[in-house]
Amino acid sequence: MTTPMSEIPDDVRGWIGEPRYETLGEFDVERGYVFTTCASVENGNPLFWDEKAAQEITGGFIAPPSMISVWFRPHYWAPDRTEQAQPLQVHFDLKERLGLPEAVMTDNTIVFREPVRPGDRLKTWQVLRSISEPKTTKLGTGRFWEIDVEYVNQKGESVGTESYTGFGYRRGEDAK
Amino acid sequence: MSFDGITLEGVRAGDALPELSVEVSPTTVVLGALASRDWRPMHHDKDFAQNRNGTKHVFVNTPHNAAYFERYITDWTGPRGRLGRIRFRMKDSVFPDDTMVFHGEVTDVRKDDAGCGWVDLALRLTVGDKTTTECTASVAVPVGEDDNPWARRGDDWQP
Numbered sequence: 001m002t003t004p005m006s007e008i009p010d011d012v013r014g015w016i017g018e019p020r021y022e023t024l025g026e027f028d029v030e031r032g033y034v035f036t037t038c039a040s041v042e043n044g045n046p047l048f049w050d051e052k053a054a055q056e057i058t059g060g061f062i063a064p065p066s067m068i069s070v071w072f073r074p075h076y077w078a079p080d081r082t083e084q085a086q087p088l089q090v091h092f093d094l095k096e097r098l099g100l101p102e103a104v105m106t107d108n109t110i111v112f113r114e115p116v117r118p119g120d121r122l123k124t125w126q127v128l129r130s131i132s133e134p135k136t137t138k139l140g141t142g143r144f145w146e147i148d149v150e151y152v153n154q155k156g157e158s159v160g161t162e163s164y165t166g167f168g169y170r171r172g173e174d175a176k
Numbered sequence: 177m178s179f180d181g182i183t184l185e186g187v188r189a190g191d192a193l194p195e196l197s198v199e200v201s202p203t204t205v206v207l208g209a210l211a212s213r214d215w216r217p218m219h220h221d222k223d224f225a226q227n228r229n230g231t232k233h234v235f236v237n238t239p240h241n242a243a244y245f246e247r248y249i250t251d252w253t254g255p256r257g258r259l260g261r262i263r264f265r266m267k268d269s270v271f272p273d274d275t276m277v278f279h280g281e282v283t284d285v286r287k288d289d290a291g292c293g294w295v296d297l298a299l300r301l302t303v304g305d306k307t308t309t310e311c312t313a314s315v316a317v318p319v320g321e322d323d324n325p326w327a328r329r330g331d332d333w334q335p
Contacts, residue, residue, distance in 0.1 A: 033211070036210065036211045037211040037212070037243055039207065039211075040204075040207035040208045040210070040211040040240060040243065041208070041240070041243045041244045041246075041247045042247070043243070043246070043247040043250075043251075045247070045250050045251075045255055046180075046255050047255050053255060057255055057256060057324060057326055058326045059326075064243065064246055065246065065259050066239070066242040066243050066245070066246040066259075066262070067212075067239075067243070069212075069239060070211070070212050070213065070239060073212060073213035073214065074213065075213060076213075076215050105238075105266075106265065107263065107265055108238070108242075108263065108264055108265070109261065109262070109263040110242070110261070110262050110263075111260065111261050111335050112258075112259055112260055112261070112262075112335055113333065113335065114329070115326070
């Protein structure tokens, strides 16, 4: 184990409240992927399919709000790319720096603000909100942490925030 | 366009949403993984899922779960329903040959300071007797047929 459970390194403590991993989406929000998502769950909401309805209700087509994180998931391959950015990199950084090899996400909350529209280019960043004192659960001993992922459009308007609660831990006998 | 969907005055705490039942196949799982560009093999490679994850098959991923809940909610509200907040906890996985059943109940009906009408929901996804995902959501619905929650911006939208 690389980090005593009783102490959080200063640099990790410094991450709390600090925006990290600001990333501009690799591509514009586009209807093709809206259709792919809607087809995957048979979502026939006219806001995504019917231009007249979309114009009347939302001032034009929008993307399903629950797709908010999808716009930052990379395609499987791109020229010159040597490694893929991890979604929720702060979570993986915490696992590594706190010496907690296992982790689960226990909770996920998404708040939706301005609608996301085809042609938007979104930007995101992650903010560590808190790290708990050591806790022991049936999984093992470790710490809970809360991470917010913020999303804004090209005008700087918030389109949403995802909040994750993670639990990084060591199993059973390793938890000392 | 004629009015399509519910209004706040037609909803009461304790109302149940119609159940939605979905038969899951390997294609269902792969469709969701593809839609969310989730290339991790446990969502498309049965051998990997069994040998590395110790699960019986490939399984539905988190964004696909969220997309199903969104569809379930807005199937009920109609297109004027605007999702403000959703919280979910995945407790177990959903596999091919499972039948997913979505359930929902209205827990509160309210207006906020800006006059926006909100319906709070308690939702569950079950497979057989097992609850695989618990979810709560707040969705804005019109307070009357002339209202449109999607027109709200800035301080008038308080999700």
